[in-house]
Amino acid sequence: MNINIDTFNNWALLDKDKGMERGHASSVSKIFEIFESESSIINIPFKFLDLGCGNGWVVRKILENRNCTYALGVDGAPEMIKKARNLDSIGEYLNINIEDWTFNKDYDIIFSMETFYYFKDLESVLKKVYNNLNDNGLFIIGIDHYLENKPSLTWDKEFNLSLNTLSINDWVSKFKISGFKNVQYIIHDKKEDWNGTLILYGYK
Numbered sequence: 542m543n544i545n546i547d548t549f550n551n552w553a554l555l556d557k558d559k560g561m562e563r564g565h566a567s568s569v570s571k572i573f574e575i576f577e578s579e580s581s582i583i584n585i586p587f588k589f590l591d592l593g594c595g596n597g598w599v600v601r602k603i604l605e606n607r608n609c610t611y612a613l614g615v616d617g618a619p620e621m622i623k624k625a626r627n628l629d630s631i632g633e634y635l636n637i638n639i640e641d642w643t644f645n646k647d648y649d650i651i652f653s654m655e656t657f658y659y660f661k662d663l664e665s666v667l668k669k670v671y672n673n674l675n676d677n678g679l680f681i682i683g684i685d686h687y688l689e690n691k692p693s694l695t696w697d698k699e700f701n702l703s704l705n706t707l708s709i710n711d712w713v714s715k716f717k718i719s720g721f722k723n724v725q726y727i728i729h730d731k732k733e734d735w736n737g738t739l740i741l742y743g744y745k
């Protein structure tokens with residue numbers, strides 16, 4: 542197991558997944574607003590992939606949209622996936638390290654909340670995301686750990702994690718280099734020294 546997956550597996554055993562669900566809810570609501578306003582994708586049948594799905598709460602949320610014909614959540618922590626499967630029999634859940642996984646379908650939306658800075662070989666995951674999106678498909682992530690968000694820069698020591706720390710400009714250029722077009726970002730919920738969630742998205 543890698544150190545990040547190990548830490549989150551322990552968090553699942555301590556029921557800390559529920560705290561993440563609460564803590565990330567506002568940013569995910571903002572992302573769902575982007576689905577509504579920026580994309581015609583959700584008004585016709587679409588397939589959805591959540592990378593680093595935790596206990597699967599976003600998979601369950603997207604399945605409330607009747608146009609969502611298939612939703613898959615992937616997470617490396619077995620205890621997270623166990624919880625997801627116990628809570629939901631409609632969405633699919635896969636317990637695998639995303640860096641070792643060859644994605645399996647063509648998706649219309651690939652989503653990820655608070656996971657992409659854990660990847661050692663980010664470029665390779667971004668390429669896989671691009672290759673597994675349908676034309677005009679949407680790739681969207683929310684992240685709280687990035688260079689400009691100073692309180693997040695000590696999380697590696699605080700929580701026993703291995704982090705890939707990039708600036709906002711680095712993230713935008715990685716998306717562009719991977720082939721995504723119309724790359725945009727917003728900062729959500731900035732307060733005092735907390736710079737807010739970086740919500741970043743692009744289209745194939």
Ligand SMILES: C[S@@+](CC[C@H](N)C(=O)[O-])C[C@H]1O[C@@H](n2cnc3c(N)ncnc32)[C@H](O)[C@@H]1O
Nearest residue numbers: 549561593594595616617618638639654655659
């Ligand atoms: C901060 S949590 C976020 C979980 C969920 N997206 C949420 O918002 O509640 C990050 C998740 O990514 C998973 N993760 C980290 N690195 C991973 C990897 N290489 N492969 C698969 N899952 C990974 C962890 O197990 C953890 O559940």
